[in-house]
Each structure stands twice: as structure tokens, then as C-alpha cells.
Amino acid sequence: MGLFLSTAVNKIDRKGRVSIPSHFRAALSGQSFQGVVLFPSHHYACLEGFGWDYIEEISQRLDTMDFFSNEQDDLATTIFGESVQLSFDNEGRILLPQGLREHAALDGDAVFVGLGRKFQVWEPAAFEQRKAESRQGIKSKALTLPKGGVV
Amino acid sequence: MGLFLSTAVNKIDRKGRVSIPSHFRAALSGQSFQGVVLFPSHHYACLEGFGWDYIEEISQRLDTMDFFSNEQDDLATTIFGESVQLSFDNEGRILLPQGLREHAALDGDAVFVGLGRKFQVWEPAAFEQRKAESRQGIKSKALTLPKGGVV
DNA sequence: TGGGTATATATGGGATATCATGGTTTTATA
DNA sequence: TATAAAACCATGATATCCCATATATACCCA
Known part of the structure; x- marks a missing residue:
């Protein structure tokens, strides 16, 4: 396995879990x-989420760049600097850092959307809007999957 | 594991810890x-930081560069000449040498930014600027990760 | 097939441990 | 002996652990 599929909505408790x-x-x-x-x-x-293996993959790709190059620094600053590693508690929960909650306007409920190798976390109303937009986008541009490709 | 991720801001106390x-x-x-x-x-x-194992890796990579190139000299001077090895105290702190504090204009708060294999230490206001700059850099140059997709 | 039981998941809350931070005392050093 | 560094101790805030419970899902057997 190893792919994130389907959508689920869970509650954020008063501790932020x-x-x-x-x-x-x-x-x-x-x-x-x-x-x-x-x-x-x-x-x-919204927030983007993935597993540890994905981060390691990114790190390996960055390692192929020059050591203290500006390009490497720019990418690393945005990607690694802003991502947070959150471990499960015994019940399979994580504690959402304040900054991330604010970025996605999360409060009360959180929608988890599986997108294959990654997933997203949305505030419910914002996700409804996004869903409508993306349907529209698919219709207007007649988007299809690339031949044999990944999303 | 072993990657530096996310951003955190900690206080520098009056002893420089x-x-x-x-x-x-x-x-x-x-x-x-x-x-x-x-x-x-x-x-x-800002300051660049990493663990001991990374120093060894840098040393190896320097060996692959031209021997008396300016570039190698610069890097070697910086990395080996100006590096400081700082051990944790029982509470997980380090003592920042005066010279380093001045270089990064550190006073009061220090921002720790994870960049994967290495991390940086910034004065808060300076980092805000740097963050904007790096986002801009990625956009304007349409930077992507080598051989692969953007996150 | 129906109904009931067991299991897993999501959620809440209190107790406990960890972290960041400040200070005091002891040790090393010049 | 003066000074800086290291070790040690204290504390509030916060994250983590652990247990309880409700609800949903899977499982079993008559």
C-alpha cells in the first residue's frame, strides 16, 4: 500500500490534537x-502532509546540488524550514502547531483529503469551495491524467 | 532520521546561552x-550549523574540487577555519561565542531554521526578509528539485 | 439473515514528563 | 585571584502518556 485515499473529517480538541x-x-x-x-x-x-520517506527523498535530491549554493538554500528554506515533523500519540493523534492551524484557518473540524503520495488538511468550508473550483477546472480544461503518469 | 526540519525561536540569555x-x-x-x-x-x-558527521562529508566533497582553486580555499577557510564545535550542556543549550553572535547580529531571540542536513541561526527580523527572498527566488527562477517534482 | 457481541476508532480529560529558561554554585583558566 | 565556563538546581508552560467512553465497524453464530 502506501497511498493516501479518500476523505475524512476529524475533530480538533481543545488541546489542539x-x-x-x-x-x-x-x-x-x-x-x-x-x-x-x-x-x-x-x-x-491548507496544509500538505506526507510521510517521512517523502522528505528523505527530497533531501537526497537537494544533496545533488552545490553545497552552499543559493538555489539549494532557497529551496531548503522554503521546504524544510516550513515543514514540521509530528509524531503520533498512542491514539494515532498529532498535535497541530499554532502556526499551521492559522495558515489553514483550522478550528473545530479538519478535513483530510487523500491525494496519493500526499494528503491535504482543510477547514471544511474552504474545502467545499476548493472542491467546486477543481470540478470547474476539470470541466473547462478537459483535464486528464498524463499517459501512464502520476497525478 | 537525522534531518533538521521546521523553524523555532529561542531566547539567548544574558550569559549567551x-x-x-x-x-x-x-x-x-x-x-x-x-x-x-x-x-x-x-x-x-546568519550562522550555519550541523552535526559532526556532516563536517566529514564536507571534507570529502572538498577533496573532489580543484586543488588550489580560489573556491576551494574560500570554502576550506570558512568551514574549517571559522567553525566552532559547541557541546550541549545538561539542558541542551550551547554557549554562543561573541564573534558568531556579532556576525549574525544575534541579541535576545534566535531563529533556528531547519534546512535538511544543516540548519541556520538568524536574527528574527533578518530571517523574515530572507524568507520572503527565498520564496521569491524560487518563483522567479522557477526552481524545482533536480530530477523530480516540486512539493 | 438477523441479532448480538467483540473490536477498532475517534474523542475527552487528568496525571506525568519534557522543554525552555533563569539563576546559583562550583570548577577551570589566565 | 579575577573571570569565564561548566555543572547543578528550580520553575512555569506545554506536550505526552495513560485511561475512560462513545460510536461505528467487523465478526460470529444460531
Whole structure:
């Protein structure tokens, strides 16, 4: 397995904890780090999430760049500097840092959307809007999957 | 594990001590030397930091460069000449040498930014500027990760 | 098939441990 | 002996652990 699928909505409790949907946790069960990495999306008011292996992959790609190059620094500052490593508690929850909650305007409920190798976390109303937009986008541009490609 | 992620701001006390964020210490927990290596960045008014293992890797990479090139001299001078090895106290703090504090204009608060294999230490206002700059840099140059997608 | 039981998941709350921070005392050093 | 550095101790805030419970899901057996 290892792919994030489907959508689920969970509650954020007064301490700022949320359960990661169990099927998302199942997708991560094989990994060394039991938790997720979250990152504020630059396109939308939502969070992007993935497993530890994905971060390591990014790190390896960055390592192929020059040591103290500006390009490497720019990418690393935005990608690594803004992502947070959050481990599961015994109940499969994470504690959402304040900054991330604000970025996605999360309060009360959180929508988890599976997108294959990554997932997103949305405030419910914002997600409804996004969903409508994306349907519209698919219609107007007649988007299809690239041949044999990944989303 | 072993990657530096996310951003945290800690206080420098009147003796010049700062806590290294606990998740950074966790990333270094497997290493023989319990502490960090810091040196003044030549690109920015900040400090660059990493664990002991990374110093060795840098040394190896320098060996692959032209022997008496200016570039190698610069790097070698910076990295080996200006680096300071600072060990944790029982509370996970280091004592910042005066010269380094001045280079990064550190006073009061210090921002720790994870960049994967290394991290940086910034004066808060200076980092805000740097953050904007790096986002801009990515956009304008349409930077993507080598051989692969953007996050 | 129906109904009931067991199991897993999501959620809440109190107790406990960790972290960042400040200060005091002891040790090393010049 | 003067000074800086290291070790030690204290504390509030916050994160983590642990237990309880409700609800939903899977499972079993008549």
C-alpha cells in the first residue's frame, strides 16, 4: 500500500490534537518514523502532509546540488524550514502547531483529503469551495491524467 | 532520521546561552559528539550549523574540487577555519561565542531554521526578509528539485 | 439473515514528563 | 585571584502518556 485515499473529517480538541484517519496511518505503517510531516501549502489555505520517506527523498535530491549554493538554500528554506515533523500519540493523534492551524484557518473540524503520495488538511468550508473550483477546472480544461503518469 | 526540519525561536540569555530546539537535538542523538558545529555564513548574516558527521562529508566533497582553486580555499577557510564545535550542556543549550553572535547580529531571540542536513541561526527580523527572498527566488527562477517534482 | 457481541476508532480529560529558561554554585583558566 | 565556563538546581508552560467512553465497524453464530 502506501497511498493516501479518500476523505475524512476529524475533530480538533481543545488541546489542539487531531486524529489522523486510520487508513492514512495504515498507509504509513511501514515507515521508520511513526507520524507525518506537515507543510503550509503555498497555493491554498491548507496544509500538505506526507510521510517521512517523502522528505528523505527530497533531501537526497537537494544533496545533488552545490553545497552552499543559493538555489539549494532557497529551496531548503522554503521546504524544510516550513515543514514540521509530528509524531503520533498512542491514539494515532498529532498535535497541530499554532502556526499551521492559522495558515489553514483550522478550528473545530479538519478535513483530510487523500491525494496519493500526499494528503491535504482543510477547514471544511474552504474545502467545499476548493472542491467546486477543481470540478470547474476539470470541466473547462478537459483535464486528464498524463499517459501512464502520476497525478 | 537525522534531518533538521521546521523553524523555532529561542531566547539567548544574558550569559549567551541558547537552547538548541529539542527536535534538532533528536536529529543529532545518534552521533558521537553531542553538540553542534557552527560557522558564519558567507552568503548571509546568519550562522550555519550541523552535526559532526556532516563536517566529514564536507571534507570529502572538498577533496573532489580543484586543488588550489580560489573556491576551494574560500570554502576550506570558512568551514574549517571559522567553525566552532559547541557541546550541549545538561539542558541542551550551547554557549554562543561573541564573534558568531556579532556576525549574525544575534541579541535576545534566535531563529533556528531547519534546512535538511544543516540548519541556520538568524536574527528574527533578518530571517523574515530572507524568507520572503527565498520564496521569491524560487518563483522567479522557477526552481524545482533536480530530477523530480516540486512539493 | 438477523441479532448480538467483540473490536477498532475517534474523542475527552487528568496525571506525568519534557522543554525552555533563569539563576546559583562550583570548577577551570589566565 | 579575577573571570569565564561548566555543572547543578528550580520553575512555569506545554506536550505526552495513560485511561475512560462513545460510536461505528467487523465478526460470529444460531
